[in-house]
Amino acid sequence: MLVFIRKLLLFLLPFVLLLALYAYLDPFKVIKHYDSYFAHDLPNYVYINKEHGTVENFKARYPQQQYDSYILGSSRSFNFRAADWRQYINSDKIYHFDASKESLFGVAGKLAFLQKRNSPIKHALIIVDATLLKQAENEKGHLFIKHPEISGESAISYYFEYVKAFFSFNFLYDYTIWKLTGKAGKTLDSKALHYDEITNELLQKSLEDELKKDSVGYYARRKNVFYTRKNAPIIANAVLQEKHKALLQQIKNILTEQHTDYKIIISPLYNQEQLNPADVACLQQIFGKEHISDFSGKNKITDYVGNYYEFSHYKPFVAAQVMAMAYGNGQYK
């Protein structure tokens, strides 16, 4: 048996060394703690799990910042700027408690996380759409999986996702080439982002620079991205089932217990799909009509292509407009 174990250890040595290299390099920024999980006005190159950065950054800064107001949602919520929201709430302790490809599961998990830590939730702005509402389980894959403190699931499985991602051939190849030559391959991100560690805001610097330089060319180069929409209104399929309603009720209970002043905004997406009336009715029933602002479907915001960076994300000024209406008159049709 000892001979076998010796041979096995020798055989495994290269893999152990690779694992050690992974731990040393920590490309996804999950092993060590960082002052900033995103580069300032520069590309990150390696895609970071926004959820991970959001949670770890929050834990590190909360003692000093004492956040009490949160913007929650997917990457579509990124452009709801703290500076714009400030004028509607009497707090400037705002934190973007968001994640890429956020889900209902994630939103509920984050609010539960805050409650468990006895962090007051005075104000909440929750940006939803059908995609977010539909997902009632944890995501898979290193980019979107929920932080174990949010999901309550195995930390070992969580960190193993990153090990798997590191050992994927395409990533390891592109990463090695980038480290050696500075050239970023397909699996790396060369778009610059603007990041604020205090509010955890992440904004599209590269795209904004491109628009400022040549807005006509920007849209001309993206003709295939901005597909032609149908004239007739589209109603999305209903997504809220019992498990979703349970999560929504959980969110409501936390917000009620915390006496939170909150708004739920249904995003005005480029696809012009109106959130199913049954789902809207469900949200209104659980949270109250006064808390729900529905900007989905075909309207002046979604009609105008210039409101979008691409088919998935609207710009900060649209988010500001939507916020103004939500805190002012409500619906925009």
Add this chain to the structure above:
Amino acid sequence: MLFNSFQFLLFFPIVTLLYFLLPHKFRWLHLLIASCVFYAAFIPIYILILFFTIIVDYIAGIMIENAEGTRRKWFLVLSIVVNVGTLAIFKYYNFFTNNINDLLHSLHVTTYNIPLLQLILPIGLSFHTFQAMSYTIEVYRGHQKAERHFGIYALYVMFYPQLVAGPIERPQNILHQFHEEKHFDYYNVTDGLKLMMWGMFKKVVIADRLALLTDPVFNFPHQYPPITLVLATLFFTFQIFCDFSGYSDIALGSAKVMGFTLMQNFRSPYQSKSISEFWKRWHISLSTWFRDYLYISLGGNRVSVPRWYFNLFFVFLVSGLWHGASWTFVIWGALHGFYLVFAIVSQPVRTWLNDKSGVSKLPWLNNTLQVLSTFVLAAFAWIFFRANNAGDAFYIIQKLPGAYHDLMHIVQTHSVYFMNIWELPNISYDYVGLCIGLIIFMEAVHVVQNKMSITATLNKQPKYVRWAVYYAAVLCIIFMGVYENREFIYFQF
């Protein structure tokens, strides 16, 4: 826990190392605890169902052996009723109830709905209930002495390598192995690890890669043209083989590392020359179970011809139902039953055709045609196995002839864009080429394996050759594996 999970990567070496470090008298307990941990990683509370059936069958086995006359039969019936009853409640109750409700409503007998049960199917239920029934039946038949050691009997049912997806072992094969003292054997360990590696390769490199295309196509068949439906069917044919045989290889390999020999469950089934041969090569533990405990009990082929045909058809109908509580599985089983009966009935005509056409004089052509036709029949039946419902299955079948026109279109226009798969995540020309290459590689390994033992040949090579092969295999598994926590297909049974 899944074999292709990080938890198993930790679980297996720890359990194996402790197994060899412990004295023999404690090993059964160690393996039993490990098997409980393995099973409880799914839904912990369901281990109680397992314990319940284990207790019933343990007692039944002893009572059968001690009793005389008809009392022996009653204890056997009790065991079978408990096992089949457990299976019926968890797996089939809702299926039959839904169908009864639909029938009563359609006949306007009543608008009342017989209530359904909100139960999740305990993982591996179909496998371990059959293994448990195998025990009491063999004790009843006098082929196996009742196991008096409760822990050893519990381990027979719960042995983790084969607990959740087989192979469905016979007590004569495995019970005595739990009593025997196993010693660390270098070649058992290395051969077992090689088998596990091969199984993992088939699962994560081939099966889960093929699923990237088969899942979206079978989930939304109406969105794809006929040629894509054919491609998905062919891919699924190999996906299910790699998934299931990969699991079996990992099960056999992990048992072998500890010195246990489990029965072989697959033997290059797609090289079969008939459906009858296919079932001697595919899921061998299940097909032999049905042969020995149902088919022969019904009389087998020692009955009138019509009754023989009925026995064959019925056994496969039940086999289909065993796989799942859904009409698609029933149709799949019935189709195989039909294939077998038709093969027998048409044998004289086919022999005459072969002789008349001269094919019988060309063994290589004859064999090739037989293998191809068996493959096509099996692949066709898999449509029902994989489709989400009977409607989708019939839709796919109805579209199949259109694949010829799609193929002609591709030949004429050199364009495959219309296949509608290129927008799917991870699907590209390289992907399709890689999948085909992997399937060819795997079948080539099977062909070579039929002629000689690859493991034995490898063991004779110099160390640097062997290690190069091992590193290549591990690197393929790491870098080419598709890791999306995909369950093994047969876990749903």
